[in-house]
Amino acid sequence: MALDFGKLEKLHIVAYRKPDYSLTSIAAPPFFALINPETYTYKYKIEFCDTQAPGTSGVNLKFNKMPPQEFNFDFLFDSTGVIQSIFPLALPVTEQLDIFRHSILQYQGDIHRPYYLKIHWGTLLFKGVLTAMDIEFKLFSPDGSPIRAIARCSFKGSIEENLRLALENRMSPDITHQRIMKKSDRLPLMVKDIYDDQRHYIDVARFNNLDSFRRIADGTEIKLPPVQ
Incomplete structure (x- = not known):
């Protein structure tokens, strides 16, 4: 057509x-x-809030x-x-x-x-x-x-x-997220994408009962819980 x-x-x-x-x-x-x-x-x-303290030369917006x-x-x-x-x-x-x-x-x-x-x-x-x-x-x-x-x-x-x-919370670290692992995925990078800090990958691996954070089968469902 x-x-x-x-x-x-x-x-x-x-x-x-x-x-x-x-x-x-x-x-x-x-x-x-x-x-x-x-x-x-x-x-x-x-x-942005631009309230500035007296006597200062700048402000962190x-x-x-x-x-x-x-x-x-x-x-x-x-x-x-x-x-x-x-x-x-x-x-x-x-x-x-x-x-x-x-x-x-x-x-x-x-x-x-x-x-x-x-x-x-x-x-x-x-x-x-x-x-x-x-x-x-x-x-x-x-x-x-x-x-x-x-x-x-x-x-x-x-x-x-x-x-x-939903739009505001979809990337929030304060709610539980679910991801499906693909061959190209790496758990530390996935964790950093959600929490803006990859140091939590050990905790995420433990939360999901993973034997290893390096060898995760393709298609595995990963839950990323809220940051405490």
Whole structure:
């Protein structure tokens, strides 16, 4: 089957009622962009505690947290007739904006918050919530009605709590890990990868009732317990 590399894919947003982004929690049909954005921006931040004692010349920055990533892009709305509309009827720009706001911005009484959102476009897949939207009206009809507008949208990433805990803990030395030995594996290196210190390999070998840490059969399950 030949791939159609020339097919135009439109950026679209899907709204969800639940933070697990499950198919059963989809709230409405996808909202498609009229025109794909020329650019979009990701912003990542890491926050450190930089409290410095009086009389000192420097400080060892200590990790505090990683705020959610931020994502920004612009949506175009148009009723000039120059651009083919994404709506089945030729709706005024104000009505297009009302539909957009209801889809992604408006407070939803059944879930007591706005929807969770998933943004798709090509390789882009962003999960989060809308945090701000600035609307700039660009063109007007003779009677003063807006016929073109740009909605500048800002989003922040949102992750389900169970998934966040799993991602944060998957390499933590404070939980039990399981590994399957392969021919290329070495127990001291495996231990260092988990604990950031290979000195515990003797304890790990003893915990797993191994006769030798050098000769471990391929396929052996190794448990790496929490550091005490």
